[in-house]
Amino acid sequence: MAERAVAWLVARGNPRLPYRGTQANDRWLHHRAAALNLRRLINLGLIYINNTWTLMPTIP
Known part of the structure; x- marks a missing residue:
């Protein structure tokens, strides 16, 4: 996973x-x-409701 994070940084213009x-x-x-x-968390469904952050469950 560390290699992937470094690859994302380099690929997005941060060589x-x-x-x-x-x-x-x-x-x-x-x-x-x-x-x-x-x-990434927002793309997975992170939302802010009633002063708490929650990951909305996905329905398969």
Whole structure:
């Protein structure tokens, strides 16, 4: 799964790290990974109802 995450980053126009220094790149990478994870959860049915986040069950 780690290889897939790196492949997604490279395929989406992030072939190199955008900043100088390890702290800035670490922060960027964590935010980028969180954004990709959130987008994936939303595609799977994540919704916000009554002050709680819920994954809607899919009907086969």
